[in-house]
Amino acid sequence: MSEIRSDQDDTVAADSKADSARRAIISPFLSDNPPPVIEDPYAVPIEDINMIDGRLFQQDIHWRHFERLRAEDPVHLNELPGFGRYWSLTKFEDIMFVDTNHELFSSAHGITIGAKVGAESNSDELQFSNFIAMDPPKHDLQRATVAGVVAPRNLSLLESTIRERTARVLDSLPTNETFNWVDLVSIELTTQMLATLFDFPFEERRKLTRWSDVATAPPGIGIVDTPEQRREELMECLAYFTKLWNERVHQDPPGNDLISMLAHGENTKNMQPFEFLGNLILLIVGGNDTTRNSMSAGVLALNRNPAEYDKLRNDPSLITNMVPEIIRYHTPLPYMRRTANQDIEIRGKQIKAGDQLLMWYVSGNRDDEVIDRPDEFLIDRSNARHHLSFGFGIHRCMGNRLAEMQLRVLWEEIMTRFSKVEVVGEPQRLRSSFVRGITDLPVRVHPL
Numbered sequence: 001m002s003e004i005r006s007d008q009d010d011t012v013a014a015d016s017k018a019d020s021a022r023r024a025i026i027s028p029f030l031s032d033n034p035p036p037v038i039e040d041p042y043a044v045p046i047e048d049i050n051m052i053d054g055r056l057f058q059q060d061i062h063w064r065h066f067e068r069l070r071a072e073d074p075v076h077l078n079e080l081p082g083f084g085r086y087w088s089l090t091k092f093e094d095i096m097f098v099d100t101n102h103e104l105f106s107s108a109h110g111i112t113i114g115a116k117v118g119a120e121s122n123s124d125e126l127q128f129s130n131f132i133a134m135d136p137p138k139h140d141l142q143r144a145t146v147a148g149v150v151a152p153r154n155l156s157l158l159e160s161t162i163r164e165r166t167a168r169v170l171d172s173l174p175t176n177e178t179f180n181w182v183d184l185v186s187i188e189l190t191t192q193m194l195a196t197l198f199d200f201p202f203e204e205r206r207k208l209t210r211w212s213d214v215a216t217a218p219p220g221i222g223i224v225d226t227p228e229q230r231r232e233e234l235m236e237c238l239a240y241f242t243k244l245w246n247e248r249v250h251q252d253p254p255g256n257d258l259i260s261m262l263a264h265g266e267n268t269k270n271m272q273p274f275e276f277l278g279n280l281i282l283l284i285v286g287g288n289d290t291t292r293n294s295m296s297a298g299v300l301a302l303n304r305n306p307a308e309y310d311k312l313r314n315d316p317s318l319i320t321n322m323v324p325e326i327i328r329y330h331t332p333l334p335y336m337r338r339t340a341n342q343d344i345e346i347r348g349k350q351i352k353a354g355d356q357l358l359m360w361y362v363s364g365n366r367d368d369e370v371i372d373r374p375d376e377f378l379i380d381r382s383n384a385r386h387h388l389s390f391g392f393g394i395h396r397c398m399g400n401r402l403a404e405m406q407l408r409v410l411w412e413e414i415m416t417r418f419s420k421v422e423v424v425g426e427p428q429r430l431r432s433s434f435v436r437g438i439t440d441l442p443v444r445v446h447p448l
């Protein structure tokens with residue numbers, strides 16, 4: 001087994017150029033010449049619709065934009081200097097086609113919109129790689145090494161720990177005052193879960209939340225101020241995990257946590273530091289933002305659909321079906337990107353090799369050609385698991401059963417304690433088109 005040193009890679013350089021590119025990625029109109037207001041999607045020429053503006057999601061006003069694209073231009077082209085051509089796919093079946101054809105559409109150039117293919121190597125940005133952004137055979141080998149931790153047998157072993165921790169968190173909530181559900185429940189529970197998966201020092205678990213936020217947020221929008229700060233914090237993350245790796249690599253028999261699995265796995269034990277960091281961040285982000293936001297989104301959806309809350313109170317066994325409905329309805333990751341390996345036509349549009357394709361899961365999940373009454377939140381919907389939120393194909397979410405289990409346990413425990421988790425103020429949302437995040441959800445809980 002090899003030990004790794006966090007200081008042995010010198011590819012990190014100042015990344016201010018890449019930072020301004022990132023800002024543009026998340027919100028292209030905000031970087032240089034922001035239009036002060038976002039126009040009604042039906043009042044502008046369709047070619048002006050550009051879904052990667054993070055403000056659309058922050059204000060929760062992206063629905064009608066997608067509605068127009070699905071109806072009038074379901075394979076929609078945009079082009080930006082530096083990023084080249086990128087297509088927005090908004091129909092369920094087109095998304096499924098791209099997601100399940102990994103020979104035609106690569107993940108190796110990245111899974112969020114980014115620099116034009118061929119120009120990526122000019123970026124000075126902190127480079128780390130992980131298997132969500134790889135193609136076979138490397139992807140398959142690395143995924144296989146860590147997949148065991150979320151295999152059904154392990155999940156059933158984890159369930160009692162999750163239930164115990166969930167109960168403890170819910171029992172500690174204040175009952176006669178307003179509090180932020182995101183902070184006290186959603187973040188706390190997902191962080192505890194991650195600490196369990198990594199066997200991370202429990203009292204320091206909020207570091208995991210912090211690193212996840214830092215890894216996904218571009219500098220300057222509230223999480224970190226500068227690229228240097230971002231880099232510094234991610235290096236601290238690498239150093240911390242490297243220490244844990246170096247302790248566990250000598251452990252015999254190996255532990256059952258994710259770090260031990262990576263340190264001892266045949267295909268992962270010789271990972272370079274930045275590959276290690278990349279895979280860690282994948283697991284932290286994968287299991288953090290997404291589940292966290294589903295925990296908040298469920299409370300919000302039930303409050304906005306009181307008849308569904310009544311159904312749930314009358315029949316808590318609906319929880320198993322409600323969980324995938326929450327995940328479809330919210331769609332925690334609005335899109336994933338692929339890159340065309342060759343010229344190809346989709347719905348009459350000529351995609352060229354090297355073009356980026358954004359599979360807008362959040363739109364496909366509202367496609368009425370596949371999903372009945374898609375804009376409605378129906379906890380007893382039939383075939384509720386038939387949604388795009390976990391993707392499809394070889395990159396289909398590795399943690400999907402774990403996420404569903406966490407949410408099921410949470411709702412089972414909520415229903416034995418509270419007649420209602422009442423939303424008492426407007427939610428605040430993240431400015432990002434990649435993570436559909438709820439940052440504040442003021443609630444009061446009403447004990448049974």
Ligand code: HEM
Pocket residue numbers: 099131132133143150282283286287288290291294327331332333336389390391392393394395396397398399400402403
């Ligand atoms: C509601 C919660 C979650 C949602 C909506 C979600 C969504 C996704 C999506 C959309 C993908 C990419 C699929 C594609 O490209 O086709 C993905 C991949 C992944 N997710 Fe999740 N995820 C969730 C929870 C989790 C959890 C709890 C974990 C932790 C173990 C996790 C780990 C991963 C990993 C490792 C991948 C990469 C798989 C690969 O490339 O082969 N996810 N997830």
